[in-house]
Amino acid sequence: MFYEPAKRNHGLPHAPLKAIVAPRPIGWISSLTPEGVANLAPYSFFNMISETPALVMFSSQGAKDSLANIEATGEFVCNLATLDLVDKVNLTSAPVARNVSEFDAADIARAPSRLVKPPRVAAAPCALECVYVETFRPRGRDGVEANAYMIIGEIVGVHIDDDAIIDGRVDIAALKVISRCGYLDYAPVDRLIERERPPGGGMDMKARTPVA
Numbered sequence: 449m450f451y452e453p454a455k456r457n458h459g460l461p462h463a464p465l466k467a468i469v470a471p472r473p474i475g476w477i478s479s480l481t482p483e484g485v486a487n488l489a490p491y492s493f494f495n496m497i498s499e500t501p502a503l504v505m506f507s508s509q510g511a512k513d514s515l516a517n518i519e520a521t522g523e524f525v526c527n528l529a530t531l532d533l534v535d536k537v538n539l540t541s542a543p544v545a546r547n548v549s550e551f552d553a554a555d556i557a558r559a560p561s562r563l564v565k566p567p568r569v570a571a572a573p574c575a576l577e578c579v580y581v582e583t584f585r586p587r588g589r590d591g592v593e594a595n596a597y598m599i600i601g602e603i604v605g606v607h608i609d610d611d612a613i614i615d616g617r618v619d620i621a622a623l624k625v626i627s628r629c630g631y632l633d634y635a636p637v638d639r640l641i642e643r644e645r646p647p648g649g650g651m652d653m654k655a656r657t658p659v660a
């Protein structure tokens with residue numbers, strides 16, 4: 449089959465595109481309202497977009513609470529979601545009033561952050577403390593702004609549970625990190641395969657140092 453997303457002519461019961469651009473990492477984003485209410489929500493339009501400086505982005509489809517909080521307070525945390533937390537992740541996607549904390553609504557324990565004010569998810573094995581940089585408004589080819597707000601933040605602090613580090617590496621398969629697939633699906637990362645990079649390219653994994 450072939451279809452054109454702008455024409456929505458896939459003829460299937462559900463739009464397939466998000467099942468194809470998958471699996472996607474999940475940024476489980478904590479932020480604070482200006483009044484100090486802790487907000488938590490999953491975003492799978494999420495990724496790292498620069499290593500130096502260390503930048504992450506997530507994209508809000510429509511202006512949601514996380515966007516408003518982060519633009520107002522300038523800080524957020526990306527918590528890493530694992531298989532044992534999948535139901536909590538899902539629960540925190542419920543639309544609740546901005547003055548209600550999803551941490552409380554979903555009975556999720558907080559841990560303090562070090563360099564930013566929003567709390568972390570205590571049970572998440574890794575968390576990225578971020579300072580807001582900018583909101584990018586993507587446009588379609590017609591130049592019209594999408595109903596999307598790409599929030600970009602600089603990672604200023606990284607938490608890693610000591611237990612998550614095996615042989616000097618963060619072992620995401622052992623952690624069973626979850627990714628978002630299409631429809632209502634999630635996939636745990638439970639198996640990794642390794643390949644050496646072609647000579648001269650990228651990373652020398654034996655030496656574990658960047659190749660100039």
Ligand SMILES: Cc1cc2nc3c(=O)[nH]c(=O)nc-3n(C[C@H](O)[C@H](O)[C@H](O)COP(=O)(O)O)c2cc1C
Binds near residue numbers: 508512542543
């Ligand atoms: C796994 C998962 C991933 C999601 N990814 C996104 C996303 O990338 N962008 C988005 O706008 N909404 C996404 N949602 C929906 C938001 O989590 C939901 O609208 C939430 O209520 C937003 O919370 P907030 O208003 O507190 O920011 C996702 C939901 C789930 C369950």
